[in-house]
Amino acid sequence: MSTIDGLPPLRAVIAAHGLSAKKALGQNFLLDLNLTAKIARSAGDLTGADVLEIGPGPGGLTRGLLAEGARHVLAVEKDARCMAPLAEIAAAWPGRLEVVNADALEIDPLARLTPPIKVVANLPYNVGTELLVRWLTPPDWPPFWQSLTLMFQREVAERITAQPGGKAYGRLAILAQWRCEARIVMRLPPEAFTPPPKVASAVVQLTALPAPRFPADPGVLERVVAAAFNQRRKMLRASLKGLAPDIEDRLRMAGIAPTDRAEQLSIEAFCALARVLAS
Template sequence: MNPTLPPLRESLEAHGLLAKKSFGQHFLLDLNITRKIVRLAGPFEGRAVIEVGPGPGGLTRALMESDAGPVVLIEKDPRFIPLLSELDTGDGRLAIIEADALKVREAELVTGPAHLVSNLPYNVGTALLIKWLTGPWLPHALTLMFQKEVAERIVASPGDDAYGRLAIIAQAVCEARIVMHLPAAAFTPPPKVASAVVHLIPHATRPEPATLKRLETITASAFGQRRKMLRSSLKTLGGATLCEAAGIDPDARAETIDLAGFLRLADALA
């Protein structure tokens, strides 16, 4: 890290930058917090790290201090590119890509296993997670900040109010746990909700893409009408016949079915 860098707030003021609500931006400027997130994400052991939505670079500064190899930033807001460029130490470790992360092909940006470490923009966090979980490129590990409500949906268990599609897709691919909670006051500007950091480690093998696609189809129907029995909510997919083929009680509700049960339903749908 460049020891001559000014504090983040000074850098933001010098560049006249404010968070854009339309981009879901809430900045994390406390380097003690960003360093803790990076410690929770590591060790990186020289592997590449991708950061989405770095904004003014609070998390980037901590990543550049870490044992990460190349640090690749994907930033949609062109206003931040000059500010992020100031973090370049000239050793070739930092790469800045001005792009929409939903459209980026990550495999073209890094070689070998890579980590994802990001304070994700609130308005696209879930869409990005689904992209990484179900797409062709899967990171070595993901350490991502979401709204607390979204984080709880990722790690939820059967019977929890938050249990649904996101928990099933995430846990079919990864082991997921919340590793840190942050109050709204930690951000500039403060959002209306608290946040949490989720650490996801992919299982040794993940379901085939076709299985994941069927899992998405089944969970969309099952949780789209979560108070109904599966015989009703899955009616267009086979209803009771599908459930019986998967060894699932057709009178059960989606919120009571565990991941293994949903995977059996996905296999039966095939």
């Protein structure tokens, strides 16, 4: 991989630019260019797509995305130290990489991207979940992106893809799976990173569905799910009593036993309850 774009190996790049990973920025660098290329390939055909990458760091995944044929890559990086190595990548791929030194939570990337758009990123651990929730809860659906291919701590990846009945199943699973196909496409051990994090990681792919699986008002569904899982050990008649004084009747109207607990309910059942509450 290091010979495909004529650029040096990532360890040499990091040494040349003094890029020690900063814990405050949630940085853990993935230096194996074979692995970054594999992540890029897991995002599917990139040749006709613009790609948004958050937290490129020294640019390992960026190089993989460009080598796999991404039409245009917008790389948003908060760490100013990474601008120089990313500029070297941009010079090696003229006109195909735009680098923005900004906080991903504060920038609107849409003005710089042309659909179809895919998001592919080894997300900084400290902002990964917040970014995901934003991408899953836009004002309108379908969203600006076709798919999200994102690296998370393995525990977060398992929460995104969890099924009813287990401890991992909760708000994140429902947000993701209500309007997306969600699956884990790769698992990586701590030693794949520099410095090694204390936890394993996994790459999740979410593909946007044209419409939600079941009808429901997004705001009402979010309130129901949040209330249910904030007190997940309680029966629903107790955890949801703040939503309606006659919550037991409304649960029964939705086909749900008041004595059920949140982790027992399917996404379809949560949507049915959201519709009853909205009416």
